[in-house]
Amino acid sequence: MAETVAGRVKPRPIIRIGLFVISHSTLVSIVCCVAGVLALLLLPVLAKSTYFSENALMPGSAKSMLSGKNVVEANRFVKELSSLGLKPPSTGLEIPKLIATRMADLGGEVSYHNFHPQSKYFHPLHFFSTPDPGMVKANYSCSSYGVNIVGIARAPRSDGKEAIVVVTPYNSTNISLGEAMSLGIAYSAFSLFTQVSWLAKDIIWVAADSRHGEYDSIVSWLRDYHAPSFGGLEKLNAKVCRESLVTGSEVSDSFLRGGTMAAALVIKVADGSELFDKDALSIHAEASNGQMPNLDLINVVNYLAVHGQGFYVKVDKLPSLLRSKWLKVLGKVIESLGKIARNLNPQWKFGIPVSEYVEGTATLASSLYNQALGVPTGLHGAFRDYQVDAVTLNILPKSSSYHKARRSEFLLNGARLVEGITRSVNNLLEKFHQSFFLYLLTSPSKFVSVGVYMIAFLLLIAPLPVVAASLYSDAHKCNPELKNKEVTSMDFVDGRTFKSKSWRWLYAAKTVFVIHLWGFVVTVLPFFMSQIRGCSSTTSLLIWIASSGFSLILMHVLLGSPFVTTSIPQSKGKEWLLLKSVTITSAFIGLCLMSVINFATAEIGALLTVPMCLMARPLKQDLKVRSTKAFARAALNLFLLHIGFPVAAYFLVKGAFEGFDNISVGDFWYWVESLWVWNSATYIYICMAYTPCWVLCIHILLHPC
Incomplete structure (x- = not known):
């Protein structure tokens, strides 16, 4: 009282x-x-080292089963794609036919997915809803459609209720060497997935046609995967275009689906090369509205890339902060305070080296900035809108990786990375949920949680x-x-005051x-x-x-x-x-x-x-x-x-x-x-x-x- x-x-x-x-x-x-x-x-300074919250992932616990034979076939596949890319731009049907044929030869279930470019005009009634499929006109030609090739390796130890998606974007009219290499990596891994007996989740390989834009291709496929449309002019036009693509009975004329998506990987190989002494891997994870995949997925990618295949793993940094003088001065102050704290009490672990602080700040600022922009940093953003954990793996070869003698080794390392990530996700009995969804990265192996x-x-x-x-x-x-006036009701003076x-x-x-x-x-x-x-x-x-x-x-x-x-x-x-x-x-x-x-x-x-x-x-x-x-x-x-x-x-x-x-x-x-x-x-x-x-x-x- x-x-x-x-x-x-x-x-x-x-x-x-x-x-x-x-x-x-x-x-x-x-x-x-x-x-x-x-x-x-x-x-x-307060960032913590990453760790695995889900013990079932067990990254790197199994020996890779990918053989040299898979890589040889993938190398031949890359050469075929490159030869088609050197020809003058065509109707965009030759490369999809080749990809579909090779998928079917490996034993996968193959289908075409035709889509048309989406309108980017703003409509307030469609905000916070699924993308507008738009109107399909009667005079749409096959050349105006994009063509996604979807191959599915059915898991022998499952009932088809779960799936893992691997996406490789490519330009069907003018494919680049980097796109051919990314398709080659996926081809090597897919050739293994169609043969192994340990798969408990279906593997869906989507070769996404990017000639009308990467986002349109994968967004259209995801929309049809989760909310299919039936009948109408769109289905008729797509059927006509599909007939011009079908190469045999091994290609299905219906939309193929797997189970609920447990995770998704977007594989991209840069056209250029990095001046590193080894191949580099850049991880992109930010999606719309600042959504991030479960931290365990990034931990698996980082662990297998570094300790398994010897990649140099990096995340985006802001170059302007790396060159900032005031940030280096602040880092020196924090480093000095850390030394004083350790002298007073050795158990006080405050302060980090200047170089680590500058790089951590530049990485954290990049993570904060990319999330604040509100738009995805890669194709993985389309999956996060369907609550699927996904990342984009941008592989940057070192200067010698495009040489013919080095290409097989590069394909082997990339495919083994995909195999290892897939094998870890395959071990899960449920979706990612143990680790953090709200975090900021300061390096590939350090993060700041929401509570901090x-x-x-x-x-x-x-x-x-x-x-x-x-x-x-x-x-x-x-x-x-009016300071001491007690008034409990509202009155009007001349109807105004x-x-x-x-x-x-x-x-x-x-x-x-x-x-x-x-x-x-x-x-x-x-x-x-x-x-x-x-x-x-x-x-x-x-x-x-x-x-x-x-x-x-x-x-x-x-x-x-x-x-x-x-x-x-x-x-x-x-x-x-x-x-x-x-x-x-x-x-x-x-x-x-x-x-x-x-x-x-x-x-x-x-x-x-x-x-x-x-x-x-x-x-x-x-x-x-x-x-x-x-x-x-x-x-x-x-x-x-x-x-x-x-x-x-x-x-x-x-x-x-x-x-x-x-x-x-x-x-x-x-x-x-x-x-x-x-x-x-x-x-x-x-x-x-x-x-x-x-x-x-x-x-x-x-x-x-």
């Missing part, structure tokens, strides 16, 4: 602590923001509710006439609501813009910005200006306090919701939004004071608003992570289009949460105090 002192109720300790924090909101904001940034920079990296985000957004409560309290304290101070925040809430309603209009504008054909990316972006500004003016006319609130005589000039309080509250809610969907987007959004919201203050007040502090605050506000503009923020983040070379205005529009294609929630956050918050901060700065 609450204690009483001199007839007055003494607040509970938790309430007293809350009031103390609110009364010192400025200090709390500075401490939390600085701590949040430092926690983010310390994540590479969320600390930085929580510290960054912690000041928002504190400052919102402080502003709400200050807005009422500055009203001496509230008497009750308890409802004064509704004026600010109205402004925030109208601006967020305008954010919804901005979200759906690209649907109408997509009706305009032939516009360049730069033109489309400028039209979008101009139409968004016009829609804001139109809403001012139709709904009443959100920038002019009814004055409350007793608190004249203090409406901006309540407006800022409600604005900060809406920004806090938006960041929290986005962190559930895509943490990386919320993290970068917090780095941009939190300073902008906390610093916002009417410029008129600072100009009246005419002090150095006031002018500095006004200049900082203007700077934050300039870099906070969504287009400017995109180029700032992209330049900071990728470098400012070769950046064009149209890049923002291309990125937005990719968000539509993958139904990324990042697009919704930018249009309906971040942009309205930026507009409201402008309103606070221009508020007529």
Whole structure:
């Protein structure tokens, strides 16, 4: 029970602590923001080594069964593909026929999958749903279709309820040497899978035709695999095209399926070569909305590639951070602190070498950046939309790997890697679930879990509710006439003004609501813009910005200006306090919701939004004071608003992570289009949460105090 002192109720300790924090909101904001940034920079130091959570995987426990005979046949297959690739571009039927014939010769069940390119026009009703199959026109020719070749090696020890997918993209009209090599690796592994007796899951090899785009090919196949369509013009056209491809009775005329997909591997071989002393393997794992495969899958790939086949394994790094001088200085400071900590207590394992810290930070920033973009970094992203754990393995041969004498060894190592990964996944009795799904990589063998990296985000957004409560309290304290007035109901004075101070925040809430309603209009504008054909990316972006500004003016006319609130005589000039309080509250809610969907987007959004919201203050007040502090605050506000503009923020983040070379205005529009294609929630956050918050901060700065 609450204690009483001199007839007055003494607040509970938790309430007293809350009031103390609110009364010192400025200090709390500075401490939390600085701590949040430092926690983010310390994540590479806090990274842990990866480990296998699922014991059934047992990577490397079995000896490879892939023989030299499999590689010889694969080498001959690569030569046949290369010879077809040297010929002038054809109708795109010769290479699919050859792949289908070789699949059938190995004993696999083979079928063709015809698809047509998908429309990339934005449609709000199809957002967060399966891709739109589009309309198939009667005059579609076979050349306008893509052709996927699907081969299935049935598992002798299963009932066909589970499957593992191997994808090799190729261009059916002009195949490159790298694509031929990736098909050769899959051919070697598939020739083994059709012969072994230990398979407990079906193996599905998809040779995906990439002449109309890699994503279209695999997305169309996955859509038909999980949600088949029956009848209609599309089936008739596909059947006609299939008849021109069929080479014999060994190719099925129906869509073949396996069981539920346990995992998927996308195999790609680079056309060029790396200047390493051994073959390199780059792992790409980020999917739409920052989704990641189970960490155990990456651990299996890394372990078998390094310890089994001797690959140099790497993940994406940001080159700009590798050359950063300030990051090296920070690394030296952390290394020195680590030495001091070990001298005090040898058990304190704090601090890492400078080189390891710089590389870890560059890798972690790349992982954070790729997840925040909201679009996949490879074909594996199509599988994550169906909750299938998948990665893209981009193999980069060393300079001598394309020589004829070295090609067989390269094919053998690549096929054995596929065999080992498949064998580990084959041991699972259930889907991946033991290890982490939410993590950031600092190297192929180190990661930061969700329980650690969320600390930085929580510290960054912690000041928002504190400052919102402080502003709400200050807005009422500055009203001496209503300070002690007890009003429990809402009255109107001349039908315009509230008497009750308890409802004064509704004026600010109205402004925030109208601006967020305008954010919804901005979200759906690209649907109408997509009706305009032939516009360049730069033109489309400028039209979008101009139409968004016009829609804001139109809403001012139709709904009443959100920038002019009814004055409350007793608190004249203090409406901006309540407006800022409600604005900060809406920004806090938006960041929290986005962190559930895509943490990386919320993290970068917090780095941009939190300073902008906390610093916002009417410029008129600072100009009246005419002090150095006031002018500095006004200049900082203007700077934050300039870099906070969504287009400017995109180029700032992209330049900071990728470098400012070769950046064009149209890049923002291309990125937005990719968000539509993958139904990324990042697009919704930018249009309906971040942009309205930026507009409201402008309103606070221009508020007529």
